[in-house]
Amino acid sequence: MIKFNIPFIAGTELDYINDVISSKAFQGNGKYSKKTSELLSTYSASKKVFLTSSGTQALEMAALLCNIKKDDEVIMPSFTFSSTANAFILRGAKIKFIDVDPKTMNWDENLIEDAITQKTKVLVPVHYAGVACDMDKVNKIASNNNLMVVEDAAQCILSSYKNAPLGSLSDFGIYSFHETKNIQCGEGGSIFINKEEFWDISEISVEKGTNRTKFLNGEIDKYTWVNIGSSFLMNEITAAFLYGQLIDAKAVINKRISLWNRYHEFFENNEFVEIQEIPNYAKHNGHIFYIKLRDSNVRNKLMLFLRECGIDARTHFIPLHSSPFGKSKCEFIGLDKYTTLDSNRLLRLPLHYYLTINDVDNVTGKIEKFFKEQ
Numbered sequence: 001m002i003k004f005n006i007p008f009i010a011g012t013e014l015d016y017i018n019d020v021i022s023s024k025a026f027q028g029n030g031k032y033s034k035k036t037s038e039l040l041s042t043y044s045a046s047k048k049v050f051l052t053s054s055g056t057q058a059l060e061m062a063a064l065l066c067n068i069k070k071d072d073e074v075i076m077p078s079f080t081f082s083s084t085a086n087a088f089i090l091r092g093a094k095i096k097f098i099d100v101d102p103k104t105m106n107w108d109e110n111l112i113e114d115a116i117t118q119k120t121k122v123l124v125p126v127h128y129a130g131v132a133c134d135m136d137k138v139n140k141i142a143s144n145n146n147l148m149v150v151e152d153a154a155q156c157i158l159s160s161y162k163n164a165p166l167g168s169l170s171d172f173g174i175y176s177f178h179e180t181k182n183i184q185c186g187e188g189g190s191i192f193i194n195k196e197e198f199w200d201i202s203e204i205s206v207e208k209g210t211n212r213t214k215f216l217n218g219e220i221d222k223y224t225w226v227n228i229g230s231s232f233l234m235n236e237i238t239a240a241f242l243y244g245q246l247i248d249a250k251a252v253i254n255k256r257i258s259l260w261n262r263y264h265e266f267f268e269n270n271e272f273v274e275i276q277e278i279p280n281y282a283k284h285n286g287h288i289f290y291i292k293l294r295d296s297n298v299r300n301k302l303m304l305f306l307r308e309c310g311i312d313a314r315t316h317f318i319p320l321h322s323s324p325f326g327k328s329k330c331e332f333i334g335l336d337k338y339t340t341l342d343s344n345r346l347l348r349l350p351l352h353y354y355l356t357i358n359d360v361d362n363v364t365g366k367i368e369k370f371f372k373e374q
């Protein structure tokens with residue numbers, strides 16, 4: 001069986017967890033939260049980092065910091081995870097989706113301006129598969145229209161845009177450390193507060209609306225409720241686990257990229273499939289290798305064929321505007337030329353730290369066989 005994903009284990013996680021247990025300090029914002037945030041800060045080039053209990057929570061915190069009010073509009077691609085939209089809907093926003101660029105499955109930046117109205121407040125680029133959106137274009141549109149930008153970089157640890165880490169290029173960025181991500185702690189995330197003007201308020205939001213951080217830093221002698229906030233923080237045991245993982249992050253990503261490259265070499269000139277393009281400005285992290293088949297029929301047949309061969313390949317997001325909730329609550333602006341069509345023919349191939357080059361050759365060999373038999 002070639003599994004689609006096996007979560008990475010560094011092997012050092014238990015040592016750090018034992019350290020937390022001996023210290024008897026389990027709540028968030030402790031020693032490992034600090035060490036892990038510092039490491040993330042060097043990886044992300046972001047000076048203010050908080051660990052959160054999920055990527056979803058990080059997005060919800062970003063939506064809170066954007067000060068979303070009822071009926072504010074937020075623009076994003078429909079080809080994303082529900083959390084990207086939920087975070088803003090929870091604060092009363094209206095979601096406007098735009099179409100993807102089929103070359104990357106990221107949103108097509110040329111369509112953003114058509115979706116902007118007087119009510120637009122935030123742009124949310126989603127860097128799909130760890131491949132950067134064109135952030136110069138996004139930031140220019142944002143500054144011309146006085147909008148905020150939240151990068152959904154859930155899949156993007158150690159990916160970059162023009163050598164700047166994803167998540168660091170706008171007002172706020174988020175990562176996910178869900179079990180399915182390159183670096184994982186089961187459920188976890190982080191938020192990057194990239195503008196200094198939000199540093200104070202973010203310390204309050206992350207601590208349930210209190211000024212506890214100032215208290216912990218010895219700046220005040222007791223803490224109290226000063227604004228709205230929530231319990232966004234990651235606990236210390238999870239932070240310790242994540243610390244072990246993050247130390248090995250570069251090795252994990254190098255291994256994934258070598259496997260990604262092997263797939264790429266095989267499919268580069270293949271007449272039956274299309275593969276993603278990596279724009280010149282982007283360095284990716286080998287998070288996903290996908291192929292696009294002629295149509296959903298061929299994609300589903302190939303997926304079944306691979307399953308019978310013991311290979312687990314997977315589809316990905318069902319576009320949010322065609323989901324039951326998205327249909328009733330959100331709006332797709334402009335034509336859906338590629339979002340539905342291309343998500344229906346996309347197939348992700350197995351890719352994880354424990355996969356070997358032989359496994360990749362086995363997968364590509366079976367795909368070759370499938371096409372010969374057609």
Ligand SMILES: Cc1ncc(COP(=O)(O)O)c(C=O)c1O
Pocket residue numbers: 054055056057080081083084126152154155175176177178187188189
């Ligand atoms: C693009 C995107 N955004 C947000 C999330 C949510 O992250 P989490 O599962 O850590 O809450 C995910 C998770 O898969 C994702 O892929």
